Amino acid sequence: MSQAATPLLDTRSPFGTYPAERMVRVAWRLADRHDLSKGLRKRIRALVARIFKGPYDLEADGLKFRIYPGENYDDRKILAKGRLPERAEHKLIEPLLGQGKVFVDVGANIGSYSIFAAGLGADVLSIEANPQTADKLSFNVRANDLKNVTIVNSAVGPRDDTLPLWLEPSNCGFATFVKDLTTGEWAGDWSPTFVQVRPLTAIVDEQGLCRIDVLKVDVEGFEDRVVLPFLRHADKGLWPRVILLETNCRPYWSEDCLPELASRGYQVTGQTDDNMIFELGV
Template sequence: MTQSPQSLGTQPFGTYAPAGLVRWIVARTERLPDEDWSARRLALLLRRFAIQLLRGRPLDVERYGARMRLHPYNNNCEKKVLFTPQFFDPLERRLLADRLRPDCVFLDIGANVGAYALFAAALAGRGARILAVEPQPDVFDRLAFNIAQNPFGTIKAVACAVADKAGDLTLFVDPRNRGESSLKVVGTNEGAAIRVPAVTLLDLVRGEGFSRIDAVKLDVEGAEDLVLEPFLRQAPPALHPGLLIVEDGTDLWQTDLAALLARHGYRRIAKTRLNLIFERDGEAAYPASTGISPASVTSSGVTRQA
């Protein structure tokens, strides 16, 4: 019998451990080399078959040092993290692993089910402060569940959007890929719009009492410029993040975000398939342990905000 989404979130972690052929597929796909085109194609074929076998059930797995319950259906992030975690933003994760201090402040804006936030928490110490911000109510519930399965105690989940103004805003939900829901891009399906509370980035940061921000991952589907422009204009320089991982929404931005960041003392240090990575001048250069240089990287506790 098919269980409701609500009941799936109440079952103890481990209830949906991979078994049988699905377990074999997960073990096979997570070992495929991340730079091999044929391996990626094989992973997609195996993933599709495993999803058919699951018939709507989630899977409970450990990824990036954290427990997660993943629903690999209408969310590309969960599909990648479940079946091919090695393909999920590997350079971005290496940079964070080298940069985040034990007492770091890290903001995961557009947190989805928490892959970045949980990865950072697994690396950092108990003095870290990590915010995971996600506006979609059902995706937020998955995020909160994943946070609760781990002992870190350093992640605070906030159920709101981050925008250029505060208030109730319309979020256009992509039913095929929930990770592409946006305040800016109108969805194609009728009824695929919801109202969500929103705050500005500066109000969010001030509300938490932060005096510095070590790193921000900003993935808000084309609205990154709307978030960053007022923040950089109004926030004191002490609050400007040392490292910015920004989803590449160049075709959707209304401003030249790279030029804006350059005026505020940032330089682009990498471009990956999905993201642009900026570093504030005066921050540490690439650590030797990453094995990369800017020239070589040019290709591809839960609170609800009222």
């Protein structure tokens, strides 16, 4: 199928319909070269994205994904590197997952965490705010024939609400409720779409969860408004044993999560460039 005929979003065709051929992989590896200047890499990426925007079907670390590299950072990394992104984070949480464990993924994107955790045998609650991204996530779950993943298409916040979710077409995985993030370093062609927001306590209760072994939260500067209300209102028995928290947008939080996590008995047991691991009662 020619690229011009490729649909913008295809969640119906069987996995394997869109093979990532050698030229595609070479082009995206070039666009991901970090020995090039940031400006040059951005120009190359824009050109490659116009020609090889996707979708493409491929396997990474033994897991199947239909990816759209022209519009998502995680997709580009999977295609350029031939493996899942966040490998360091996966290594940190892998010993905590497996049969009988419960993994809650807030800001699930296309499923690089959810599908990884489900592949290890954990029961996964996968929450994604962007409806189109949630559709991509659903396809990837089906492609891997996973029966232990429940997907909820909702944003998570401190209360029931409807809020503008800001989207940038070159990286739909970087959707944010924090308008300040749409300028400066991350300036681009942002536009808002209004989505439903629900507290994590309500979603967890609706799904009938009675424990959470690992909670991962990656919502681009809105992490504090997910985690802190949950800890303040959920029964202590529902507090996650481990929280994987994205901290690279910490300056945009309304409240700093770290002191309250410490006061509730969470200790830092791991850290990467973008995330921190907190474990309860270490």
